[in-house]
Amino acid sequence: MPQMAPMSWVTLFLFFSFMLLMINMMNYYSFTPKFKLSDSKKTITKKINNWMW
Template identity: 45%
Template sequence: MPQMAPLSWLNLFIFFIFIFMMFNMMNYFSLMYKSKNKKNMMSFKNISFKW
């Protein structure tokens, strides 16, 4: 039935877009970036508020 072909293509498109997005998210969140500037990192232990 050729009338049902667009529905199949739509399902395949959605499936591959979903796989593509999951692959990109897994690659993005799996890396831990290390900051090169240590000045920007605050140490909360050394902060003392004087009221």
């Protein structure tokens, strides 16, 4: 069985790298997060813990 030429390996590597990038970009841009903003919690509450050593 003949071995694969190195140029063919480079072509396969570039093809699969391109496909990986395209699939990741499509997944990233097709996801739309749904943020639920409540009107009752407009202020940010901060809890401060003072530790006495």
